[in-house]
Amino acid sequence: MTTHKRRLRLSTVVDHAILIAGSLLMIVPVLMLVQMTSMPDLINMKTGPSLSIGDQWVPNFEKAMFQADGFSGINTGTRMLMNSFILGIGFAFGKIFVGMLAAYAIVYFRMRYASLAFWIIFTTLLLPLEVRILPSYEVVQRLGMLNTYQGLIIPLIASATATFFFRQYFRSIPEELVEAARIDGAGPVRFFFDILIPLSRTMIAAMFIIMFVYGWNQYLWPTMVTTEEGMFTLVRGIKQITQMLEGNQIPEYGRANMLALIAILPPVMIVIFFQSWFVKGLTESDK
Amino acid sequence: MSHVTLTALRKVYPNGFEAVKPASYTITPGEFVVLVGPSGCGKSTMLRMIAGLEDISDGTLEIAGRVVNTLDPADRDIAMVFQNYALYPHMTVRKNIGYGLQNRKIPKDVIAAKVAEASALLNLDDYLDRKPSQLSGGQRQRVAMGRAIVRDPALFLFDEPLSNLDAKLRNQMRIEIKALQRRLGVTSIYVTHDQVEAMTMADRIIVMNAGRIEQIGTPAEIYHTPATTFVASFMGAPPMNLLDGQIAGGAARVGDHTVMTDAPAAPGPVTVGIRPEDIVADPNGPLTLDIAIVEELGAHRLLHGTLAGQQLSVHVGKDSPATTGPFRAALKPGAVSLFDAGTGERL
Incomplete structure (x- = not known):
């Protein structure tokens, strides 16, 4: 074997320096979080983040997961974790379901005003929930859906992202496949389940990841519609803990940070495990 | 065994473009008819009208003595082989071939028997559990043929099925398709822009140009007594002087x-x-x-x-x-x- 002496080029060094700096920018706050969850609250209060590692991981974790606040005593970390999962998964499934059906109708059925319908749906991209939050709240309130999972999920589903992605994807599926299925006697329902859904697997997975993370990270809307402690999600619940600065109590930094760490984990895990699906879904055109 | 009869079959698109001018002809049972012409001459449109994938603007279409103008493709008793094969990429060869039968609520054991029969005929036995992406172009083409054969239709439709294959394989598949059609005796309509395919495969050739039928005849007739200068210059390589x-x-x-x-x-x-x-x-x-x-x-x-x-x-x-x-x-x-x-x- 011959050994190639690779010359270190300046551009390579610069590229890597930029990438490393970027990575540090991302990872350091997470490392600080990890460090602070290991320290007693008092130390955190006095010195802030430091380089030492304490022994408080287990107590902080227990507090974060099982200790409840407020009056009812039900908004423990596990409860909030469950609520977050329900929000994330419900939102992702709902969005994919509605988006696929809408895109199916728009792409494969000769409707009058189909493109008008599509553009109307498309304009909802310009109106995220934050913009229409007051009327949405009013509607949810009137329907009696405050402090319910439906109230939490449904208004978030109403936007065009999934419809748009699925429309683009369906349009890239060869016309002949549709025609072959027609000749093979597959009606609209059969075609949808037998051909379209299996073909869209990677796309569905990619959408699921994006939508789950998006739903999981929701903050403003859950804060507005959930006032009952049993309905709190993680992202919203963390805020609740650090708010307790009144009186002479020491804020529970360890517990709040641990919750933050727990809140980061599921999206990270999903992205890591489904990364290949994700990339495939958004880039692959082998149909 | 069946007749196909077109009577003044015509296609006009909403923008007024007349893709197929009124065309009338009859195909006798078991006949292999090739529609040939340059791209844009309306041959594919005509085939797609016969398949039911395009609406018929005017005229009537009869397959096996039945007017099928408004029937769904699935109800016309036809099978079609597409240019890019149009295999279902997520299904195995076995499922690809059997899918049409499965949709017709045919019992599982009958499907299995028919798929086995088709695959034996096409030498696909070793590939039944593979996905289309694991097959070569020629094998995919055979699966597409299998999907057509297994349904035992009254009419085969081929839409430029060989144009995605390389020249050598094309010659081989040309012979295979022809032999298979002879053996099964199913009436077939085959669309191509390749005059060699038309000459070698057809019982009768229909030459089309600009939406119009220029000539209908046996390969020999078309070659030796072309009806128009277009046919004379289109058929034959090099063309007629x-x-x-x-x-x-x-x-x-x-x-x-x-x-x-x-x-x-x-x-x-x-x-x-x-x-x-x-x-x-x-x-x-x-x-x-x-x-x-x-x-x-x-x-x-x-x-x-x-x-x-x-x-x-x-x-x-x-x-x-x-x-x-x-x-x-x-x-x-x-x-x-x-x-x-x-x-x-x-x-």
């Missing part, structure tokens, strides 16, 4: 050369058509050509030159001497076709 000529005193002349003595046409300008292989070397022949280029093709040679200043090609055997420069030649009897100089129709 088309020269500007004159009829005078009952003889057809190209420049100073008399090519036909008893021309059945009125005096005036005319288009003279001569197949390249109907011009033979003859030291005492009446024609003197000026050869500019000799193409060596092994089994034969193509000579490209001029006759009375007009381009033409000559096809000679490998034993025939071939040099550039003057070339004395004669015409085989009956070699000359005459076409109206204006309309291009055969006289």
Whole structure:
């Protein structure tokens, strides 16, 4: 074997320096979080983040997961974790379901005003929930859906992202496949389940990841519609803990940070495990 | 066994474009009919109307004695093979072939038997559990054929099924398809832009141009007595030589050369058509050509030159001497076709 002496080029060094700096920018706050969850609250209060590692991981974790606040005593970390999962998964499934059906109708059925319908749906991209939050709240309130999972999920589903992605994807599926299925006697329902859904697997997975993370990270809307402690999600619940600065109590930094760490984990895990699906879904055109 | 009858079948798109002008013909049971023409001539549109993938604007379409104008593709008792095979990428070969039967609520054991029969016929037994992406082009083509065969339809439709294959495989599949069609005896309509495929496979050829049927006939008829200059120039490689000529005193002349003595046409300008292989070397022949280029093709040679200043090609055997420069030649009897100089129709 011959050994190639690779010359270190300046551009390579610069590229890597930029990438490393970027990575540090991302990872350091997470490392600080990890460090602070290991320290007693008092130390955190006095010195802030430091380089030492304490022994408080287990107590902080227990507090974060099982200790409840407020009056009812039900908004423990596990409860909030469950609520977050329900929000994330419900939102992702709902969005994919509605988006696929809408895109199916728009792409494969000769409707009058189909493109008008599509553009109307498309304009909802310009109106995220934050913009229409007051009327949405009013509607949810009137329907009696405050402090319910439906109230939490449904208004978030109403936007065009999934419809748009699925429309683009369906349009890239060869016309002949549709025609072959027609000749093979597959009606609209059969075609949808037998051909379209299996073909869209990677796309569905990619959408699921994006939508789950998006739903999981929701903050403003859950804060507005959930006032009952049993309905709190993680992202919203963390805020609740650090708010307790009144009186002479020491804020529970360890517990709040641990919750933050727990809140980061599921999206990270999903992205890591489904990364290949994700990339495939958004880039692959082998149909 | 079935007849297919088209009566004034026509396709007009909403923008007013007439893709297929009213076309009428009948296909007899077991016949292999090839629709051939340049791209955009309406041949695929016609096939898709027969399949039910395009609406019929006017006219009637009968398959096996049944008017099927408004029937769904699935109810027309047809099977179609597509250019890009259109296999379901997520299904195994077995499922691909059986899918049409499965949708018709046929019992599982019957499907299994029919799929086995089709796969044996097509030598696909070793590939039944593979996905289409693990197959070669020729194998995919065979799966597409299997999907058509297994349904036992009244009519096979082929939409340029070989154009995605390389030249060698294309020749092989051409023979396979033809042999299979012979064996099954199913009426078939085959669309292609390749005149070689049309000539070699067809019982009858339908030549189309600009939405219009130019000629319907057996390969021999189409080749030897083309109905129009379009057919003459489209069928055959190299195409028929088309020269500007004159009829005078009952003889057809190209420049100073008399090519036909008893021309059945009125005096005036005319288009003279001569197949390249109907011009033979003859030291005492009446024609003197000026050869500019000799193409060596092994089994034969193509000579490209001029006759009375007009381009033409000559096809000679490998034993025939071939040099550039003057070339004395004669015409085989009956070699000359005459076409109206204006309309291009055969006289």
